[in-house]
Amino acid sequence: RLPSIGDDSECGQDDMGDQPGVNSVVKVFCTHSEPNYSAPWSSKPQISSTSTAFAFTVDGSAEERPSRQLLLTNAHSVKHAAVIQVKTRGSSAKVVCRPLCVASECDLAILEPLLEEGDARAKEFWDTLEPLKLARKLPKLGDDVTVVGYPVGGDNTSVSQGVVSRIDLQEYTAHGSAGAPRLLAIQIDAAINPGNSGGPAVDNNGRCIGVAFQALRGEGTENISYIIPTEIVKHFLEDFQKHGKYTGFGDAGFVAQPLESAYIRKALGMPANFTGVRVRRVDATAPAAEILKVGDVVTSVGEYQIANDGTVPFRQGERIPFSYLLQRHFVGDTVPIGIRRNGNSEMLSLKLSKADPLVPVEPRYGPEYLIVAGLVFLPLTEPFLLCEYGDNFESEAPRKSADDEVVILHQVLASELTVGYHDIKCLQLAKLNGVQVKNLRQLADEVARIELEASDESMMTFELVNGDVVVIPVKQAMQANEEIMKRNKIAKRMNLRE
Structure with missing residues (x-):
């Protein structure tokens, strides 16, 4: 072939072609359309980013699932993607991709180029790339x-x-x-x-x-x-x-306390030849709640003994937290654990769960909200906290039941009905007309019931955790909803998951 501009040799030899991985990567161009959790009926302005992906082969396990080539990248590289394109090394043409699976928890995503099978363009694309093989073992220090x-x-x-x-x-x-x-x-x-x-x-x-x-x-x-x-x-x-989707890494369903103090081990009646961690809290919605109690001492996972600092042997001369052993399994898998309870040793089968904090790290659905006469309610999530307060926040709490959410009164949209309430912002809602609020769906159902049964004198009383109350006349609220949404360019009064 004719040499390219910048070639040192007449034959145009590829100086980087023998570098490991160079012929396996593509450049990723992504346009992101991130939801606006502060105004959940809208999106933030679109932004663009570039990143990297590489080719790999998914081995087929049966005739109906033959081997195929795909691209692997980071989840954050294609999160909230509106359009994803990739370009191979040395090419000027971009190929549109679709995300097959995005897992923010482990920051990985699978991309599939949208190319027709048998198309010359598809053949040219994949012929350019060399799928990488994944190493079987972890590297050694210093490699x-x-x-x-x-x-x-x-x-x-x-x-x-x-x-x-x-x-x-x-x-x-x-x-x-x-x-x-x-x-x-x-x-x-x-x-x-x-x-x-x-x-x-x-x-x-x-x-x-x-x-x-x-x-x-x-x-x-x-x-x-x-x-x-x-x-x-x-x-x-x-x-x-x-x-066919990402389900996650196995989680114990309990929080452990190290037992490095000799005094606490003595108080628990642990023999000198036993080590482990004390169960400090058991998540009520996890399978662990059926077999573990606060105060139990977990002594082993499988064949591995847990040390008093909560670690297990990893590699020669190295130790690692015992949660690593559980993360090697899938959600729903069962692992044997050893415990000490009331001075007796037992072996139990622990069914692994998926960590499900009360304030979700990555909501499984888009932003949810409910508007009642200008009062904007939404479930508390970490994306909302990041949107409102940036990185400087902390949140961790177990759910008491699977449908628990923290519902907050996020903001108050101006109207005649909300005069005097405009300074209220980002406060947790406790009760509506004396009924405890468990989640946004239940709140919406309760509002609908109150509206259906309302008389001219009916009121909705929202009780906030700081002691404030918001009182709204029901009939006037029903009449004002449409005008408030029109004024604030809100298409829907609510957005709730199915």
């Missing part, structure tokens, strides 16, 4: 690693090199949510910059040992980057193949 991707600052492929520094559990969410699980992560000293997200980290044999997803930046930190190990990637892919 070489090469990160391939498209960081900001240029359009061409970039490679950065470093070594594996540490392997431990880390929070995958950027804002360090209290409700998000800590999953296995690999720390490296190779540079990971914006745009590298979703790119492969490969070893000297060209095998993918992880997916780039974040870097630690701030005063006193230097060359601290993280990749998602293939152990997490394989769990995500197997989950998708088994269930």
